[in-house]
Amino acid sequence: VMTQSPATLSLSPGERATLSCRASQSLSDNLAWYQQKPGQAPRLLIYGASIRATGIPLRFSGSGSGSEFTLSISSLQSEDFAVYYCQQYNYWPPMNNFGQGTKLEIK
Amino acid sequence: EVQLLESGGGLVQPGGSLRLSCAASGFTFNDYAMSWVRQAPGKGLEWVSGISGSGETTYDADSVKGRFTMSRDNVKNTLHLQMNSLRVEDTAVYYCAKLSGRPPWYFDIWGRGALVTVSS
Numbered sequence: 001v002m003t004q005s006p007a008t009l010s011l012s013p014g015e016r017a018t019l020s021c022r023a024s025q026s027l028s029d030n031l032a033w034y035q036q037k038p039g040q041a042p043r044l045l046i047y048g049a050s051i052r053a054t055g056i057p058l059r060f061s062g063s064g065s066g067s068e069f070t071l072s073i074s075s076l077q078s079e080d081f082a083v084y085y086c087q088q089y090n091y092w093p094p095m096n097n098f099g100q101g102t103k104l105e106i107k
Numbered sequence: 108e109v110q111l112l113e114s115g116g117g118l119v120q121p122g123g124s125l126r127l128s129c130a131a132s133g134f135t136f137n138d139y140a141m142s143w144v145r146q147a148p149g150k151g152l153e154w155v156s157g158i159s160g161s162g163e164t165t166y167d168a169d170s171v172k173g174r175f176t177m178s179r180d181n182v183k184n185t186l187h188l189q190m191n192s193l194r195v196e197d198t199a200v201y202y203c204a205k206l207s208g209r210p211p212w213y214f215d216i217w218g219r220g221a222l223v224t225v226s227s
Contacts, residue, residue, distance in 0.1 A: 032213040034152075041202055041217040042144075042152065053215065085152055089213045093166035098152040 002086055004099035010107040017073040019102045021086035026066045030090035033062055033071045036101075037082045045084075046071065073104075081106050109133035109216050111203045116221030123193050127221055129186035129203030137161065137181040140206040142214065143188050145199035145223075155201070156188060157212075171197075193225045 029049040034042040046062035156177040206212040
């Protein structure tokens with residue numbers, strides 16, 4: 001089971017965002033982060049806990065291993081306000097593999 | 108450019124059936140496992156089904172086991188999800204997703220989704 005916190009994060013453009021994801025079992029570094037904007041499909045941001053996917057800006061960074069993970073956005077841009085999901089892929093088939101999401105909203 | 112395009116969504120009554128399709132382009136389709144992931148209105152993401160590149164092996168979430176069948180046509184580069192005995196709780200946007208090159212797999216490309224509404 002994946003648990004994300006906080007459920008909602010209210011910040012202003014230019015601020016730093018820190019999103020957390022905790023797993024009920026050790027995942028090694030098999031953890032991905034996705035961004036989803038309203039009416040759009042999810043987009044892969046980070047895989048391998050810390051590797052940015054193709055085309056993802058440098059302000060996005062992932063860290064952690066085992067069961068505790070963090071997604072950081074160094075200086076929020078207007079287009080970063082969205083819902084973020086973590087996903088474990090250490091176990092297959094991936095039952096209950098997504099966190100419930102963190103909504104990043106403009107303060 | 109890698110693209111996934113779902114089709115076949117719509118309104119169906121409880122107990123009915125629907126078949127979703129996903130047309131893939133821009134990559135060697137049979138080299139990659141694929142999945143369906145759904146999202147109920149206002150809710151989070153739920154993995155539904157997965158299939159190996161060859162199509163020989165499939166995996167299903169407990170919530171759809173015995174009702175949904177995933178298949179693929181590696182000649183037409185198309186993925187399918189046959190959904191039978193549909194329930195109101197199956198109402199969701201269904202996304203087709205490409206899995207990364209080798210296990211362990213994450214979802215690296217997503218389609219735009221197809222809305223399935225189960226209602227009387």
